[in-house]
Amino acid sequence: MPVLLFLIDTSASMNQRTHLGTTYLDIAKGAVETFMKLRGRDPASRGDRYMLVNFEDVPFGIKAGWKESHATFMTELRNLQATGLTTIGQSLRTAFDLLNLNRLVTGIDNYGQGRNPFFLEPAIIIAISDGSKLTSSSGVQDELHLPLTTPLPGSELTKEPFRWDQRLFALVLRIPGNASVEPEPLGGVPPDDSPITPMCEVTGGRSYSVFSQRMLNQCLESLVQKIQSGVVINFEKTGPDPPPLEDAPPEVMKSGPQPWHCCHKLIYVRPNPKTGVPIGHWPIPEAFWPDQNSPTLPPRSAHPHVRFSCLDAEPMVIDKVPFDKYELEPSPLTQYILERKSPHTCWQVFVSNSAKYSDLGQPFGYLKASTALNCVNLFVMPYNYPVLLPLLDDLIKVHKFKPTLKWRQSFENYLKTMPPYYIGSLRKALRIMGAPNLLADNMEYGLSYSVVSYLKKLSQQSKIEYDRLIALIGKKPPPEAGMKVRWRGGGISLAQRRDFIQQLQSLSGDAPPMPLELNPKEFQGFQLALLNKGLKPQSFRNPYDIPRSHLLDQLSRMRRNLLNTSVCSLRGQDSDQLHSVPIAQMGNYQDFLKAAPQPLRDADPEQPKRLHTFGNPFKLDKKGMMIDEADEFVTGPQNKGKRPGDSNNMTGGGPKRRRCMSPLLRLGRAYTPPVTPPASPRPDIDMTDGAPEPDLIINHLNENHYSSDSDSDQPSGPADHEENHTSADLQDLRHRDEEENGQLQAGELLPGSEGGAEVLLLEDQPPRYLSPTALKKHIHTETTKVNNELRTLITKEIRKPGRHYEKIFLLLKQIQGTLDTRLIFLQNIIKEAARFKKRVLIEQLENFLEEIHNRSMNLNHVDTL
Secondary structure (H helix, E strand, O other): OOEEEEEEOOEHHHHOEOOOOOEHHHHHHHHHHHHHHHHOOOHHHHHOEEEEEOOOOOOOOEEEOOOOOHHHHHHHHHOOOOOEOOOHHHHHHHHHHHHHOOHHHHOOOOOOOOEOOOOOOOEEEEEEEOOOOEEEOOEEEOOOOOOOOOOOOOHHHEOOOOOOOEEEEEEEEOOOOOOOOOOOOOOOOOOOOOOHHHHHHHHOOOEEEEOOHHHHHHHHHHHHHOOOOEEEEEEEEEOOOOOOOOOOOHHHHOOOOOHHHEEEEEEEOOOOOOOOOOOOOOOEOOOOOOOOOOOOOOOEOOOOEEEEEEEEEOOOOOOOOOOEEEEEOOOHHHHHHHHHOOOOOEEEEEOOOOOOOOOOOOOOEEEEEOOOOOOEEEEEOOOOHHHHHHHHHHHHHOOOOOOOHHHHHHHHHHHHHOOHHHHHHHHHHHHHHOOOOOOOOOOOOOOOHHHHHHHHHHHHHHHHHHHHHHHHOOOOOOOOOEEEOOOOOOOOOHHHOOOHHHHHHHHHOOOOOOOHHHOOOOOOOOEEEOOOOOOOOOOOOOHHHOOHHHHHHHHHHHHHHHHOOOOOOOOOOOHHHHHOOOHHHHOOHHHHHHHOOOOOOOOOOOOOOEOOOOOOOOOEOHHHEEEOOOOOEEEOOOOOOOOHHHOOOOOOOOOOOOOOOOHHHOOOOOOOOOOOOOOOOOOOOOOOOOOOOHHHOOOOOOOOOOOOHHHHOOOOOHHHHOOOOOHHHHHHHHHHHHHHOOOOOOOOOOOOOOOOOOOOOHHHOOOOOOOHHHHHHHHHHHHHHHHHHHHHHHHHHHHOOOOOOHHHHHHHOOOOOOHHHHHHHHHHHHHHHHHOOOHHHHHHHHHHHHHHHHHHHHHHHHHHO
8 A cells, every 4th residue: 555645845936937827836736636647547546545745844734644534635735825935854854754653553664673575665755846945944955954853753763764665756846937939858857956856866766857747747657657566775786796798898898886886776565466465474684683682773774785796696496485576676787687698697685794793694685687588586585595495405305304413403503693583484484394393482583672672662652643643633733923903893982882782792692793893703813913023012010111212102002092083993804705715615515504503393394305505406305205106205204113104202293194085084083974954863973082893884885785765764773874875975075075175166155154164965955866877886986986095095004114004904994895896905905015025914914804704704694694
């Protein structure tokens, strides 16, 4: 996971404009965005981490660190302003400390235990500056100096502020203010001569001198290609030069230092394609022999100094013995080795002072050209591998993993010349080979107790410093000391104003705030900057304390404060500026909603909730809306396990329920027959307290008993009461429904009626006689209408979540029609429940169907008797 840290110059000189019409700071911001787009084309960019640092002081200069998101990075990038000095040394130190903050916690530096190339956290610092003079509060500097003091724990363990997997690249903007007439030079981008260039070269990077937008894009594409996982190593030649080749040109045979004698280049550490993490076995040795009696560790250089000998040697590789292979970045050294065209020989590599009794040390690997002669690889082997590998080869092939006493003596002698920190790697290699018991478990790793405890203490301190710095990132710098502006509000005292009560309430917060020109909070916290930082507020109590040179100024100030004849009507800002919002903040409506007062609840909670009117005011909340097959909107939140009609915690008497289209379908109220005139006295049946008994719900339509007008004059019992209502009752139900809808037709109102219109019943009209065919057709129409309404309500109840089926069976008891009609209706409802896999409901519906069958059989049996 590479870390890409952008160091943006925010000095005031970045405000200078180019011939393109944009400032250097705008070009720098655009370069960062272009780089991120180019990098996003690579699939490996998913694990990238972006950081942003500018030239402000610590910690305010860290705009995006380890915890900030990509959105925060982009916001802080757009909000950068060029107002400071060119303190590039301090800012570079801040960038390196930010990258190194977590290294002691993770332990990837492995101090005193060898350098593991596969333990790395690759980072690239991209500095974008204008290459102007290095200005600071102490003056102008000619050279780049990084501060030596740093709050980072453990920084004394490394001589340099950077690490071997961190490189610095600088884009120095040299775009002129006037368009150049001369054509741009073709070819590569030259390095810049600014003070940051030597720092780039030391870390393994380089600088670019940018003269046009085309060159800037070319540099960004080059930088994207340089994002490689690897570490930087110093390669230096030791010993004599190799003998020249027979067909070598004469200029190659010249003496003196050559470019390939000393190279400062990268070795690529490729991640494992399966895990995405580099895997290795052997470290690069330290430049000192560890002493168990030493209380401290000597500081190491950031880049290891690896010496190579030009004496040809035989490359050694043994089966079952692991080794590490790293490719070298193209350099004069790799070019020289490839030109020799000897892929079957190698040059051994050493680290000075790594052995106990030798200055040069023992070889830990070799440089070798690939068989195809297209690259040079560094093979990292066990320390002093020319001695160890033959011993291990004899152990495998000759002794068959049963070492003799002589072999053990030779192996013990080798262990004495090997640095102690190789014990762990060697034990793992022997375990891979199948000989895990050759090394004792109690062998020391070579570090003293004081060093180990010191490293643990540093890890804890760096964790604390990491948390402290993370908490400080994002905070604004404190304002500089200055003169506070106090609101006067006019020339007279507040107590002498006519609106004193209103002013007092406004100050205490009990009343709405005053107009802008009279608002005392307008200048709250506003300060005037002081030209002289050493100036203190004057609070003289004794006139003799005033210096003689300040007497006249003090008198004029006292006169103005005493008289105060001018009424100040200045406003803190122009009225038009109140509505001036940056373009980046115009769409930030959520912060406005958070600051807005809590709105009142909706009068009708079942209405579709509209979103805020920011954007499309006609946009509905689709989350709370569902469309069924009948194209009817079921609004409101789709609560799981709780129907909207069951919520009783709402104020205002509960939710408003939709009125049923027919009085037969009203829940909680039984069907009450219409009141007949006195000419036909009938006993009233009060059934408004709840649902009727099941025995009484024998619908007047399920039997083919149609009474005549003469039958209606006779008194009837309760059981016959619901069997003998025919079209008159249905006509009355229709009138009552129209009355509730406020849609009574003309001619149905009786004059002189009190409290509204009375329903004109069918019996009061002149008698009309329907034929049996018309009567049967009328009954069938009314039955179909009622059953369709029931089907719609039951379907909605089935689709609701939960197992509250009481309402469904209450509706099922109100089905109209003959027995066959009701059975077909029930079978359709069971099919609808099967669509939604309501197994419990299906069982209850089948029981209900069986109950209707049994009841109809009993009725038929009674009729036959």
